[in-house]
Amino acid sequence: MARAAVRAQLAQVAFELFCREGFDKVTLDDLAAAAGVSRSTFLRYFGTKEDAVLGAFDGHDRRVADALRARPADEDEWTALRHALDTVIERYHQDPAAALATTRLVRETPALCARHLEKQHRWRPALAEALAERSGSAEAPTLGQSVRAAAALDCLYVALDHWLASEGRLDLVGLLDDAFAALAPR
Incomplete structure (x- = not known):
């Protein structure tokens, strides 16, 4: 095997x-x-x-960063970040019951939650670097790109928390869209 x-x-x-x-x-x-x-x-x-x-989440940072790099060049960073996160929530559509059980186990187990947040903290630099690459910069990500990457990840976490609290009844895509809309530039 x-x-x-x-x-x-x-x-x-x-x-x-x-x-x-x-x-x-x-x-x-x-x-x-x-x-x-x-x-x-x-x-x-x-x-x-x-x-x-948590091994089930390995590589998510690379997949999201790659999806972000692949977004249309004329798309603004915030919209590109939102759509890049679709790669993470794909598994929630493939097997919602398993995704809900996994999310619940991680969120309700302090050791898992802490380790998961530690792993996800490493996503921010990967996303900020992808944003910098999208802009054509050979330089390190700007403060704004780092902040947008962090805010996008927080939108994901909050959407997942609301989805979990609803026992999966609420639409995760809609929750993520609403979270991004709450911080969208006006």
Whole structure:
């Protein structure tokens, strides 16, 4: 079985166990036993039990930054940022129930939430650099580009919080659009 497939299978076993038993009650040994592998095998795929959940978000920063670079050159930065974030919310449309369960687990587990925010904090420089590249600048991102990147990510976080609070009944795309509209230049 390919490494990515094994990793996905281990992550699914971990996710199900975390949902059933609670993240804090599950140990690495529990995860390995549930997956039918040794602890060292599990650790080869995931360095921590947090990574078993948050690995699903790996590469999002690159995908969003790449989508941002691919936006039309004549599109303003704020609109380009909004549309680039569609790459992140695709998975919410593909499997809303799983996305809701994952979002809930991450938001309601302090260790996961903190680690997730730490990972997402690294998205801002990637988005700001993509904005600078879109503008044709070989220089570092401007203060304004860094602020817009940070604000766009906060719009995503707030939209996700409202979506989670509605148990997925509200439209995530609409929530994200509304969040961006609240900060759109007038």
